[in-house]
């Protein structure tokens with residue numbers, strides 16, 4: 001196996017780098033953004049607009065809308081967003 005392609009559980013998808021709140025984070029090309037964030041310990045995705053409580057991915061299938069983030073400047077559901085090299089993610093603020 002070459003460097004950058006071996007992975008946990010035999011995942012051979014290439015490693016890429018995404019930027020989360022301006023910090024470089026490793027991910028696998030094509031995996032869903034929520035998976036990449038969770039693997040890196042990033043479970044808080046935004047704040048609740050009501051009380052400011054932490055919100056995170058709940059359904060992982062595009063129903064709950066709790067995973068809404070700004071991805072490349074556009075509001076998207078992270079659980080339906082495949083990762084690619086250079087993806088930029090902003091978790092800041094209330095959506």
Ligand code: FES
Nearest residue numbers: 060062064065079
């Ligand atoms: S986690 Fe529910 S819509 Fe993404």
